[in-house]
Amino acid sequence: MSAVYPLRPKVPVASQKYPSTVLDVAAALKKRYHDFNHYNLKEPLDELLFIICSTKTGEASYRNTFRSLKETFPTHLRIAEAPAEYIAQPIVSGGLSNQKAKAIRNLFDVIMAKFGEPTLKPLRKMCDRDAEAFLLSLPGVGKKVARCVLMYSLGRQVFPVDTHCWRIARRLGWVRPTQKDKHCAPRDMDRLQSKIPLELRYSLHVNMISLGRETCTPTAPRCDECPISAWCPKIGVARIRQ
Numbered sequence: 459m460s461a462v463y464p465l466r467p468k469v470p471v472a473s474q475k476y477p478s479t480v481l482d483v484a485a486a487l488k489k490r491y492h493d494f495n496h497y498n499l500k501e502p503l504d505e506l507l508f509i510i511c512s513t514k515t516g517e518a519s520y521r522n523t524f525r526s527l528k529e530t531f532p533t534h535l536r537i538a539e540a541p542a543e544y545i546a547q548p549i550v551s552g553g554l555s556n557q558k559a560k561a562i563r564n565l566f567d568v569i570m571a572k573f574g575e576p577t578l579k580p581l582r583k584m585c586d587r588d589a590e591a592f593l594l595s596l597p598g599v600g601k602k603v604a605r606c607v608l609m610y611s612l613g614r615q616v617f618p619v620d621t622h623c624w625r626i627a628r629r630l631g632w633v634r635p636t637q638k639d640k641h642c643a644p645r646d647m648d649r650l651q652s653k654i655p656l657e658l659r660y661s662l663h664v665n666m667i668s669l670g671r672e673t674c675t676p677t678a679p680r681c682d683e684c685p686i687s688a689w690c691p692k693i694g695v696a697r698i699r700q
């Protein structure tokens with residue numbers, strides 16, 4: 459039996475700065491997913507470690523490896539003093555442990571050189587632009603990761619564009635990729651962020667991740683179960699590559 463989709467409501471002419479559907483989509487996603495935070499962390503250096511642990515591994519696995527890392531090294535100072543091969547041991551179950559351990563080692567070396575101790579707390583006193591520039595200066599940290607730390611740990615009103623946010627924003631017609639391969643370039647992240655009102659950035663980010671995992675999946679979106687199908691031009695036809 460074919461899916462029955464709701465009628466698309468009339469939306470006002472998009473004369474404003476933001477796509478006309480942003481407010482409606484944000485409200486519908488919040489109602490379904492309640493701003494679930496995906497276990498991200500309030501402490502900025504822990505958040506960076508959490509993100510490194512999460513690289514190319516499943517959610518249950520990276521939560522375990524992060525917990526194991528913290529049990530082995532209860533303080534950041536203990537990590538700062540450890541060789542990469544020691545850091546690799548507690549995170550081995552998450553895969554790529556040697557690469558992740560080297561990334562953590564490099565990160566801590568740069569932070570120690572900059573602040574004299576393993577901390578990112580000085581970022582709390584920086585403006586958004588300076589804090590983002592500092593994070594981007596760290597080895598292995600790109601714009602998405604920097605904005606995750608800014609948003610989750612430092613409470614800044616930024617919009618990290620991960621693979622789910624990027625895919626869903628494109629399907630909604632909020633942004634067009636500038637790259638031929640449709641990957642999200644740093645300037646695409648800036649363009650999309652500029653289309654999201656400050657006060658909706660956190661909510662939309664976390665709820666688009668929930669939607670992308672549950673319903674608006676990369677290859678077979680379940681549009682008949684989607685809470686925002688009423689505002690989606692790709693309803694029932696989205697089969698696009700990431």
Ligand code: SF4
Nearest residue numbers: 674679681684690696
């Ligand atoms: S209607 Fe389908 S393609 Fe559009 S956001 Fe929902 S699941 Fe994704």
